[in-house]
Amino acid sequence: MDIVYVLWLRQVYRYTRSGSRILGTLGQPLLLMLALGYGIGAIYRRAGEGNYLNFLVPGIITQTVLLSAVFWGIIILMDKRFGFLSELLVAPVKRRTILLGSALGGATISIIQGLLVFLIALIFGFRPHDWLLVLPAFGVLVFMSLALTSFGAGIASMVDDFQGFQGINNLLVMPLFFLSSALYPLEHVPTVLRIISTINPVSYMVDALRSLLVNQSHFGLGKDLAVISVAFVVCATFAVNRFNRIQM
Amino acid sequence: MAETLIAADAVVKKFGKITAVDGITFKVDRGEIFAFLGPNGAGKSTTIKMMTTMLRPTSGKLTLNGFDVTKDQDAARQAFGIVFQDPSLDEELSAYENMYLHATLYQVPKVERQARIQELLELVELWKRKDSMVKTFSGGMRRRLEIARGLLHEPKILFLDEPTLGLDTQTRNLMWEYVRRLSKEKGMTIFFTTHYLDEAEDVADRIAIIDHGKIVATGTTPELAKQTGTKNLESAYLKLTGETLRDEAEMGNNDGLNARMARRNQSLR
Numbered sequence: 001m002d003i004v005y006v007l008w009l010r011q012v013y014r015y016t017r018s019g020s021r022i023l024g025t026l027g028q029p030l031l032l033m034l035a036l037g038y039g040i041g042a043i044y045r046r047a048g049e050g051n052y053l054n055f056l057v058p059g060i061i062t063q064t065v066l067l068s069a070v071f072w073g074i075i076i077l078m079d080k081r082f083g084f085l086s087e088l089l090v091a092p093v094k095r096r097t098i099l100l101g102s103a104l105g106g107a108t109i110s111i112i113q114g115l116l117v118f119l120i121a122l123i124f125g126f127r128p129h130d131w132l133l134v135l136p137a138f139g140v141l142v143f144m145s146l147a148l149t150s151f152g153a154g155i156a157s158m159v160d161d162f163q164g165f166q167g168i169n170n171l172l173v174m175p176l177f178f179l180s181s182a183l184y185p186l187e188h189v190p191t192v193l194r195i196i197s198t199i200n201p202v203s204y205m206v207d208a209l210r211s212l213l214v215n216q217s218h219f220g221l222g223k224d225l226a227v228i229s230v231a232f233v234v235c236a237t238f239a240v241n242r243f244n245r246i247q248m
Numbered sequence: 249m250a251e252t253l254i255a256a257d258a259v260v261k262k263f264g265k266i267t268a269v270d271g272i273t274f275k276v277d278r279g280e281i282f283a284f285l286g287p288n289g290a291g292k293s294t295t296i297k298m299m300t301t302m303l304r305p306t307s308g309k310l311t312l313n314g315f316d317v318t319k320d321q322d323a324a325r326q327a328f329g330i331v332f333q334d335p336s337l338d339e340e341l342s343a344y345e346n347m348y349l350h351a352t353l354y355q356v357p358k359v360e361r362q363a364r365i366q367e368l369l370e371l372v373e374l375w376k377r378k379d380s381m382v383k384t385f386s387g388g389m390r391r392r393l394e395i396a397r398g399l400l401h402e403p404k405i406l407f408l409d410e411p412t413l414g415l416d417t418q419t420r421n422l423m424w425e426y427v428r429r430l431s432k433e434k435g436m437t438i439f440f441t442t443h444y445l446d447e448a449e450d451v452a453d454r455i456a457i458i459d460h461g462k463i464v465a466t467g468t469t470p471e472l473a474k475q476t477g478t479k480n481l482e483s484a485y486l487k488l489t490g491e492t493l494r495d496e497a498e499m500g501n502n503d504g505l506n507a508r509m510a511r512r513n514q515s516l517r
Contacts, residue, residue: 002352002358003353003355006348006349006353007349010338010345013340013341014338014341082335082339083332083334083336083337084336086302086334087350087397089302090325091350091353092322092326092353247302
């Protein structure tokens, strides 16, 4: 327990000491809210769809968590490249424990980022449909942070260099975000896009948050939670499996 | 009879078709300072990695303080401290935090942690800088911190993998003086690799020379000179390993192997 705690603390220290990292990862959601929330919001309203900012914010929170979680994987990669992982791997500690402590730290950072975006959204004029449902929405945020952090950890364990990691970022993270229900309602999109979005687990994360925060849902909350749970189990298994295979 | 702390028995490590370590056998007794010499890619690092549980031997048996490194991994890990060839500190943490993290990983009792960290940081003359981030440290300071960290859990064996690489003469002398003291006063067993023959000659009680994954000679400096009919360690070393240069990642033969490169080449095929 003690060990999990210090490994968690290490991640949190690294985050809170790096102001540029906090700001850097908040830049993109801010931009999205401004450009899309206000820019496209006007057209959206004219099309009779209602308040686009309300629709968009759950998507942006999800994007922030996705980006922050996968980006966090870089720390595993840095540990691997700059040697600190050797120190961890020769310690009399199970690899699972090392992964658990570190990933909990990574998830905590994602959760904080998600909450910060929520607060910024409130300034931008976002209002949750029911303040009581913000608490279960926070639960969803925690759960999806854990799933996506495991995903990031697994990916980082697999690649050996930063260019490779960048490539995966572009090849995986961007499509996961753009081809989900984060930016547009799935009701009216062409069939191909709808099919892709429907098999993308990120859509269900967005949908769960949207259902709780603004009372709009495409799949239904039950289905969302089921998919998130499955995604969590799959990602965690993937992370443990890959992390165990790291050879120095 | 002296107590054996490190024992290798016919240890082999293969990466695919390539044999990096080819059946090495040796013993190191308690309190001994043992040096591993060899050209680039002779198998030194692969051997250290196997001894420190980072790589699994393909065959053979390796024990540290009586614990098998593959079967009794945690007990074996508790028995040694290591200063890696490459830096292995968290640069974004302070010196103290790096030490504390290590103390926790090795389950040093909570009440003793602070005192022990202070004692060791004072010893390597870094206590005044304990709250500075490691990224502000010079190469020598980092090395000293790594040594202090490696000793934190009071290991019986200390591995030093080319510990003086890139250090100035003052730091080198200080470090070796300290290593000698550890062996003499605490009876700590020291196993180190180096490229500097004078270091091995000065510091080590016994030396093993490894080449092409095999130990070609073991003994004290005079013994090695006698075995080869030469006058000093350097000529003995050159006689045993030849004068030609080694290419670390050369493929297709057994010469010069860097484990990581070999594995990468293997996976590319």
